[in-house]
Amino acid sequence: xxxxxxxxxAILLVVGIGFFTKNVKKLIRNIKLGKDxxxxxxxxxxxxxxxxxxxxxxxxxxxxxxxxxxxxxYLGFIIINIEVIEIIIDGLFGTHRVFAFAGGLYSFxxxxxxxxxxxxxxxxxxxxxxxxxxxxxxxxxxxxxSWPKNDALNILYFEMVLMSLFLIMNAADLNLQLLGADxxxxxxxxxxxxxxxxxLPQNIDTLIFIERSAxxxxxxxxxxxLNYLYYSKHxxxxxxxxxxxxxxxDPKGKLNNLESVTTEVKMMLDPxxxxxAMPEETKTDEVPEKFGANDVVDxxxxxxxxxxxxxxxxxxxxxxxxxxxxxxxxxxxxxMKTRDRIEExxxxxxxxxxxxxxxxxLFTTISNEExxxxxxxxxxxxxxxxxxxxxxxxVELRRYLVMEQSSAPQELNMMFTNIENNGxxxxxxxxxxxxxxxx
Amino acid sequence: xxxPTMAEMMAEGKSPEVLFWVxxxxxxxxxxxxxxxxxxxxxxxxxxxxxxxxxxxxxxxxPAKRAGNEFLFQMQAMTNIEILNAYEIKxxxxxxxxxxxxxxNEYPELGGNYQVMHHTEYLKLLLDDGRLTIEGGQxxxxxxxxxxxxxxxxxxxxxxxxxxxxxxxxxxxxxMKRCKSDxxxxxxxxxxxxxxxxxxxxxxxxxxxxxxxxxxxxxxATGCPFCNTMMTDGIKNKEKEEEVQVLDIAEIIAxxxx
Ligand code: SF4
Ligand code: SF4
Numbered sequence: 001x002x003x004x005x006x007x008x009x010a011i012l013l014v015v016g017i018g019f020f021t022k023n024v025k026k027l028i029r030n031i032k033l034g035k036d037x038x039x040x041x042x043x044x045x046x047x048x049x050x051x052x053x054x055x056x057x058x059x060x061x062x063x064x065x066x067x068x069x070x071x072x073x074y075l076g077f078i079i080i081n082i083e084v085i086e087i088i089i090d091g092l093f094g095t096h097r098v099f100a101f102a103g104g105l106y107s108f109x110x111x112x113x114x115x116x117x118x119x120x121x122x123x124x125x126x127x128x129x130x131x132x133x134x135x136x137x138x139x140x141x142x143x144x145x146s147w148p149k150n151d152a153l154n155i156l157y158f159e160m161v162l163m164s165l166f167l168i169m170n171a172a173d174l175n176l177q178l179l180g181a182d183x184x185x186x187x188x189x190x191x192x193x194x195x196x197x198x199x200l201p202q203n204i205d206t207l208i209f210i211e212r213s214a215x216x217x218x219x220x221x222x223x224x225x226l227n228y229l230y231y232s233k234h235x236x237x238x239x240x241x242x243x244x245x246x247x248x249x250d251p252k253g254k255l256n257n258l259e260s261v262t263t264e265v266k267m268m269l270d271p272x273x274x275x276x277a278m279p280e281e282t283k284t285d286e287v288p289e290k291f292g293a294n295d296v297v298d299x300x301x302x303x304x305x306x307x308x309x310x311x312x313x314x315x316x317x318x319x320x321x322x323x324x325x326x327x328x329x330x331x332x333x334x335x336m337k338t339r340d341r342i343e344e345x346x347x348x349x350x351x352x353x354x355x356x357x358x359x360x361x362l363f364t365t366i367s368n369e370e371x372x373x374x375x376x377x378x379x380x381x382x383x384x385x386x387x388x389x390x391x392x393x394x395v396e397l398r399r400y401l402v403m404e405q406s407s408a409p410q411e412l413n414m415m416f417t418n419i420e421n422n423g424x425x426x427x428x429x430x431x432x433x434x435x436x437x438x439x
Numbered sequence: 440x441x442x443p444t445m446a447e448m449m450a451e452g453k454s455p456e457v458l459f460w461v462x463x464x465x466x467x468x469x470x471x472x473x474x475x476x477x478x479x480x481x482x483x484x485x486x487x488x489x490x491x492x493x494x495x496x497x498x499x500x501x502p503a504k505r506a507g508n509e510f511l512f513q514m515q516a517m518t519n520i521e522i523l524n525a526y527e528i529k530x531x532x533x534x535x536x537x538x539x540x541x542x543x544n545e546y547p548e549l550g551g552n553y554q555v556m557h558h559t560e561y562l563k564l565l566l567d568d569g570r571l572t573i574e575g576g577q578x579x580x581x582x583x584x585x586x587x588x589x590x591x592x593x594x595x596x597x598x599x600x601x602x603x604x605x606x607x608x609x610x611x612x613x614x615m616k617r618c619k620s621d622x623x624x625x626x627x628x629x630x631x632x633x634x635x636x637x638x639x640x641x642x643x644x645x646x647x648x649x650x651x652x653x654x655x656x657x658x659x660a661t662g663c664p665f666c667n668t669m670m671t672d673g674i675k676n677k678e679k680e681e682e683v684q685v686l687d688i689a690e691i692i693a694x695x696x697x
Binding site for chain 1: 440442444461463465466467468472475476491493494496497498500502503504505506507508509510511513514515517518521540543544545548549589590593594595596620621623624626627628629630631632633634635636637638639640641642643645646647
């Protein structure tokens with residue numbers, strides 16, 4: 001009987017971590033649905049970039065209020081989680097505050113955790129106010145309804161509850177320590193929860209009930225939260241690191257040159273090329289390469305990781321010139337729709353063993369109107385706190401529309417024709433190109 | 440105005456210090472041609488041996504690439520690279536950030552390796568080397584704001600060269616609330632120049648012009664022929680042609696002494 005809580009805890013731990021591992025595996029599998037792209041270069045610069053942007057949150061502070069609050073929540077979140085180590089050991093072995101022997105250091109740690117927990121709680125409440133009372137516009141764009149909106153709120157509520165439970169647990173513990181209850185060694189310092197302690201009853205049994213309940217709900221909450229990540233924009237707490245490590249280090253203006261196109265163009269321009277020769281590697285049963293992307297498998301794995309990393313903060317959309325002037329395009333929505341589609345393809349594979357054609361694509365949710373509204377200004381890329389590149393996806397979709405579907409807007413087709421015929425996007429004669437000199 | 444072509448130079452057995460890549464807007468667009476000529480005037484006055492490709496130049500392919508037509512882009516790129524390489528070009532200067540970006544970043548993989556400079560970078564270099572002098576002249580004391588072209592600023596991280604030039608002119612440089620890496624696009628990039636915008640509640644160039652008018656400049660300085668067109672349209676839209684001029688930095692420098 002005595003061991004029941006320990007056994008329950010062990011089961012909880014195994015189930016919690018087991019599910020989490022399963023989700024991580026699924027996540028990796030889904031990201032790998034994307035095409036290969038080599039970003040193994042410049043590892044020292046990449047580490048530095050990751051340290052700066054993910055760990056140091058350098059891009060967050062471009063908006064100081066949100067930036068600083070976010071740093072508090074983030075630091076609090078990481079540091080308070082050190083306490084989870086103690087909770088797990090206590091849970092497994094039936095000990096209580098197993099690290100209490102550290103004395104002064106322990107008091108210092110618990111005291112710091114309390115202060116951080118309090119700061120996190122305040123910050124999260126301010127976040128909630130910004131979202132729900134001040135209603136900052138970027139949280140209310142049209143893609144931020146239903147799940148995305150609830151997801152954002154769920155996270156805030158989760159953190160409020162977890163932080164409160166942590167403080168209540170400590171408050172009850174403090175009272176129990178003062179009452180000299182069995183098992184409750186005097187340990188820790190409680191700069192915040194001592195104010196809550198006064199409101200709690202002074203009865204040992206009730207206090208133990210409160211302390212145990214808070215302890216259990218807190219740790220169960222943490223495991224639920226851990227498993228919630230996969231379904232949430234909160235996944236960025238993990239993916240921000242690889243995402244910034246693998247971020248694009250080239251100048252933002254550089255678009256990749258499609259190699260498959262290079263081969264063909266070289267053939268076309270080469271006067272010695274045998275027009276009837278088949279390129280060596282092309283076998284007849286091979287599917288010809290698709291130009292651009294209409295589905296997630298045509299994007300590269302970094303673009304797919306980008307989609308999973310998106311925090312849905314909307315900073316990109318709030319600086320997008322197209323979005324600001326009322327166009328359909330929202331770079332955040334591009335990322336969200338990409339993620340939704342990866343999930344859909346992933347579920348399809350889970351269900352059918354391999355992907356079964358479902359007559360859907362990225363264009364099921366992304367309209368041509370969105371794609372053509374982009375000015376390729378890179379504002380979204382510059383602004384993203386986790387270095388996501390929505391523009392690269394937009395370009396791939398345009399490539400598909402133009403090269404696979406020939407469905408560019410009419411005016412752009414005219415521009416193409418002009419370039420083909422006279423080497424300029426307008427209808428001027430190539431031979432007049434130097435006329436300005438004498439005008 | 441002296442504008443030698445590469446073919447002429449070659450015939451004389453000479454090679455220029457730098458190739459001036461004029462670009463399509465600079466060659467054909469009436470407004471942009473003025474920028475081209477202003478830049479040539481500066482080069483002539485500073486006795487720079489430059490050349491243009493003239494009728495051998497062709498669209499860099501930027502609008503095709505940004506519109507998703509990778510075939511057309513690479514056709515253009517490879518044709519241009521063939522000519523540039525045949526003339527053994529090493530250094531290129533251009534007044535168009537779109538050509539600049541494409542030639543600098545996207546041509547190397549296709550076999551075109553050159554030192555590519557935006558005209559503001561190049562003028563800054565000449566200035567630092569003492570080969571060019573800049574004075575405020577008729578612009579001294581005026582309020583000027585600089586609109587960052589996306590393809591110079593965010594795309595390639597160049598924010599200071601154009602500002603350094605402006606500061607040399609004894610003018611009052613005022614920054615818009617969105618400037619440098621936060622600068623708002625004029626609305627022309629990504630091939631938007633060649634089509635109507637999608638439906639919305641405002642034109643991007645109007646939004647950007649409002650940013651500029653907020654700081655009450657006498658001159659909006661630009662560094663891109665497309666930005667220039669868009670900002671000029673914006674000023675017309677706001678009926679401010681009398682009070683505010685839209686000028687390329689090259690035009691400001693070239694006409695200061697007039
Ligand atoms: S690059 Fe396109 S999507 Fe991104 S901010 Fe500019 S216009 Fe918007
Ligand atoms: S792409 Fe970046 S800036 Fe845009 S919503 Fe996602 S995380 Fe925020």
